[in-house]
Amino acid sequence: MSYTTAITAFAALLDDESAAPAGLLHAERMRHYRANCRINRVAALGNTFATVEALVGEVFFAAMARFYVDATPATSANLHALGADFPDFIAGFAPASDLPYLADVARLDWACWLAFLADDAEAVPPAALAGFAPEALESLKLTLHPALQLVQSDHWPLADLLAMHQGGAAADINAGGQALLVLRADWQQIPPARFAMYLALQQGAPVLAALEAALAVDDSAPVGEWLGWLFASGAVTGIAEQNGEQS
Amino acid sequence: MNKTALLTVALASVLAAGVSTTAAAAEKEKCFGVAKAGQNDCKANGHACAGQASKDMDPKEWKYVPAGTCVEMKGTLKAM
Amino acid sequence: MLATLPLYAGLGLRAPHVEAVLASRPDVAWWEVHSENYFGGGAPLASLLAIRRDYPLSLHGVGLGLGRVGELDARHLAQLRDLVQRVEPAAVSEHLAWNQHAGRYYNDLLPVPRVDGVIAHLAGRIAQVQDVLQRPLLIENVSAYVGFAGEVIGEGELMAELHRRTGCGLLVDLNNFHVNALNLGVDPLAEIAALPAAAVAEIHVAGFEWFDGTAVDTHGAAVSAEVLALLDAALCQWGPRPVLLERDSNLGEFAELYREYLQLALHVERLESNTLEVTA
Numbered sequence: 001m002s003y004t005t006a007i008t009a010f011a012a013l014l015d016d017e018s019a020a021p022a023g024l025l026h027a028e029r030m031r032h033y034r035a036n037c038r039i040n041r042v043a044a045l046g047n048t049f050a051t052v053e054a055l056v057g058e059v060f061f062a063a064m065a066r067f068y069v070d071a072t073p074a075t076s077a078n079l080h081a082l083g084a085d086f087p088d089f090i091a092g093f094a095p096a097s098d099l100p101y102l103a104d105v106a107r108l109d110w111a112c113w114l115a116f117l118a119d120d121a122e123a124v125p126p127a128a129l130a131g132f133a134p135e136a137l138e139s140l141k142l143t144l145h146p147a148l149q150l151v152q153s154d155h156w157p158l159a160d161l162l163a164m165h166q167g168g169a170a171a172d173i174n175a176g177g178q179a180l181l182v183l184r185a186d187w188q189q190i191p192p193a194r195f196a197m198y199l200a201l202q203q204g205a206p207v208l209a210a211l212e213a214a215l216a217v218d219d220s221a222p223v224g225e226w227l228g229w230l231f232a233s234g235a236v237t238g239i240a241e242q243n244g245e246q247s
Numbered sequence: 248m249n250k251t252a253l254l255t256v257a258l259a260s261v262l263a264a265g266v267s268t269t270a271a272a273a274e275k276e277k278c279f280g281v282a283k284a285g286q287n288d289c290k291a292n293g294h295a296c297a298g299q300a301s302k303d304m305d306p307k308e309w310k311y312v313p314a315g316t317c318v319e320m321k322g323t324l325k326a327m
Numbered sequence: 328m329l330a331t332l333p334l335y336a337g338l339g340l341r342a343p344h345v346e347a348v349l350a351s352r353p354d355v356a357w358w359e360v361h362s363e364n365y366f367g368g369g370a371p372l373a374s375l376l377a378i379r380r381d382y383p384l385s386l387h388g389v390g391l392g393l394g395r396v397g398e399l400d401a402r403h404l405a406q407l408r409d410l411v412q413r414v415e416p417a418a419v420s421e422h423l424a425w426n427q428h429a430g431r432y433y434n435d436l437l438p439v440p441r442v443d444g445v446i447a448h449l450a451g452r453i454a455q456v457q458d459v460l461q462r463p464l465l466i467e468n469v470s471a472y473v474g475f476a477g478e479v480i481g482e483g484e485l486m487a488e489l490h491r492r493t494g495c496g497l498l499v500d501l502n503n504f505h506v507n508a509l510n511l512g513v514d515p516l517a518e519i520a521a522l523p524a525a526a527v528a529e530i531h532v533a534g535f536e537w538f539d540g541t542a543v544d545t546h547g548a549a550v551s552a553e554v555l556a557l558l559d560a561a562l563c564q565w566g567p568r569p570v571l572l573e574r575d576s577n578l579g580e581f582a583e584l585y586r587e588y589l590q591l592a593l594h595v596e597r598l599e600s601n602t603l604e605v606t607a
Contacts, residue, residue: 001477003448004396006440010473011428014437023440025474026510029541032472036435044286044434057314064311074432077390077403078363079286082434095309099317120368126264134254147369165316173320184369211253223253224260232264285342287363287389288575 041069044079045086049109051165052090052102064093080117083110101156101173108158108180111149115182118146123234136241137207143238144202144230145183152179152195159189183235193218194226201230206242329463329496329528330418332357332383332569334599336592338584339387339573345374347581352381355588357417359385359571365414366406375414385418385529385571386411387498393452393466394425394439408459418529418569420465420498421456423449423486438471441478441485449485450492457493465528467498468518470506470535470544482513483521496528501557502544502573506535509542515557524565532558532591533573547576549587559598567599 001009001023012019013030014037021027042065046053053061068089074082087110090096091103123145132140151158159178160171179195180187190198197214205213211223230236335356340348342364348355358378365375365386378384391403411419424436439445449466456464466489468482480488482504486497499522504515532555534548550572562568572591574584 001440001442001475003440003442003444006442006475007394007396007425007428010437010440011431011433014433015431023476025476027473029472029510032538032541032543033433033435033437037433040434047286053315055313055315055317060311060313060315063309073430074434077392077400077426077432077434078366078406079434080363080366095311096313099313102317116369117367117371118369120372123266125266126261129258129261132258134251134258137254137258138250170319207257208250208254211257215253224256227257228260228264231261232266234266285361285364287361288341 037074038066038069040079041074041082042066045069045083048080048083048113049086049106051109051162052106054165055102055105055161056096056099064090064096067093080113083113086110101153101161104153104156104158105161107153108151108162111151112162112182112187115147115149115184115187118184121145121147121237124231124236124239126228126231128239129231139242140207141204141240141242142201142207142230142236143240144198145235145237147184148198148202148230148235149182150179150195150199150202151182152192153177159187162187183233191218191221193221193223197221197223197226198230329526330385330465330569332385332417332529334567334569336588336595337383337385337569337571338588339571339575340378341575341578342371343578344581344584345378349374349377351581353581353585355382355585356592357383357385357569359387359418359573362386362388362407362410362419363390365410372410372413379414379416383417384414385420385569386414386416387467388419388421389436390426391421391456392426393421393423393449393456394437394445395427396425396448397427399452399455400427404456404459407456411460411462418465418496418498419460419462420467420496420529422467422469423482424469436469438469438473440475441480441482442475443477443479445480445485446488446492449489453489453493453495457495463494463496465496465498467500467531468503469500470503470510470542472510472541472543474511481518481521482507483518487521487523487526490523490526495526497522497526498529498531499527499561500531500533501561502531502533502535502546502550502554505551505554505557506542506544516560519557519561519564527561527565527568530558530561530568530570531573532570533575545576546573550591555594558595562595562598570595 009022014034042062045065046061068086076082087103087106090106096102154177157171157175157178159180160175164171178189179192180189193214196217197210200210200213214221214223333356337357337359338355340358340360365372422436423439425439426433453464490497504518507513508515532550533546534550535542536545536548572588
């Protein structure tokens with residue numbers, strides 16, 4: 001038996017317990033490996049999607065996560081990197097349909113997770129803009145820190161739900177949609193105009209367009225203050241003029 | 248506000264901004280602490296650390312009801 | 328130099344204990360962590376760098392999958408390289424395992440079939456990793472629940488041969504040899520005897536648990552008497568070595584694990600002073 005043949009036979013038995021145990025001794029013990037692969041992923045998801053798990057309880061969560069794991073082959077050896085599409089799975093998971101906010105809470109958990117683990121990046125200090133004329137901001141683009149994550153629900157009070165699970169008051173699920181930003185382990189609820197502005201910047205819009213996106217939502221939005229906050233918080237890691245020159 | 252005024256205000260705001268000592272929005276409590284990031288411990292040396300290591304989980308029939316904090320809010324949920 | 332760990336007992340550091348360790352700075356000779364938990368930045372990496380300032384550190388990978396068919400994951404390898412550059416650890420190790428096939432990942436440490444082609448395959452991957460990291464890699468034997476028909480080489484012999492071909496170091500997990508003895512009937516003392524002493528740069532001990540007639544390497548119990556006996560035999564043969572206590576499941580308070588560590592540390596020190604007298 002060649003090396004590749006042996007690995008292929010092993011993998012076939014991991015995928016399907018009824019596959020032929022070609023050349024494998026004690027093939028009945030393959031269930032330990034199948035269980036390990038599954039349980040390791042389920043346990044990791046419980047850690048990553050902690051708010052979802054708290055909402056539905058450990059037993060419901062583990063069962064739901066098992067259905068997801070069985071339906072979704074792992075795409076990384078690093079358990080930290082798995083779960084990006086779990087919110088979409090939850091959105092379509094019939095037994096969770098009584099909890100229509102669950103998928104958005106999962107998106108919040110994933111955003112918190114990405115913010116927490118993002119690579120370190122050097123911040124651009126506010127003074128980096130000292131040499132610029134105001135007109136330059138029309139075409140200036142910012143790179144935002146990967147640890148800054150934005151999440152918004154059209155229907156559900158995500159900030160209230162998160163606060164509730166960090167020891168705050170019980171959330172009123174009918175309080176309406178909320179947006180928030182997460183930066184590393186910290187977060188805050190933000191108004192829709194601020195969400196629109198930061199989202200535009202994150203997606204590569206020039207500063208002026210991002211400010212206008214905020215003002216289109218709320219014409220009295222303090223956009224200068226919000227721009228200043230990004231720099232003051234170390235959330236800007238690059239600035240680039242239209243001609244592509246970066247710093 | 249015209250474009251030039253808007254950009255002038257925005258630039259002035261950035262230049263006036265001091266760098267926050269926490270370098271983060273500290274208005275709220277932590278999302279989670281250091282203890283959160285350890286999922287890869289769960290598979291060290293070919294095992295699972297979910298308590299029932301290596302045993303199969305329940306078969307594929309759905310018999311579960313949510314039993315977490317959502318129960319506290321359930322009575323308040325209105326139809327979408 | 329395959330590794331620069333102190334020749335004393337070290338302790339596996341797991342996420343739930345990081346804060347306690349940073350706060351109390353316990354008397355532990357060196358720590359080992361799982362590399363993948365520190366891919367990325369932020370608080371986890373910052374806490375690891377804080378520990379690194381005060382202690383020797385070993386990076387132990389669980390996800391590279393040296394035995395997989397096809398190329399290694401370039402991003403995973405780059406993340407490991409970046410971490411090694413940031414942390415400058417005293418040792419870097421990976422398992423003799425595979426975890427991916429035909430585009431699909433399996434989140435476990437799967438044993439490599441020691442059939443025709445295994446040596447060339449693994450030697451090539453180890454050489455590639457050492458080229459990228461610019462330092463020797465330690466390779467560790469894993470536990471196995473199944474075997475392969477037509478195996479051409481024993482696990483200890485395979486490790487010795489990989490060392491000979493690539494210059495890599497060996498991380499010898501005595502609990503895994505014991506688990507494989509229980510499940511597959513291998514002779515752990517023969518495996519130990521097959522390993523070249525000069526290549527053994529680190530030893531692991533841990534506990535296992537029984538599930539339905541299979542010894543499962545859970546790292547969820549105290550080190551067994553049989554594994555401690557293997558440790559005595561191994562240190563007697565190789566002389567003083569860094570010995571790691573691993574605990575992953577049934578992980579209690581740090582104070583509890585620390586007591587177990589101190590017992591092992593004392594045991595290792597006694598053994599090693601005896602060994603030194605014998606070899607002196």
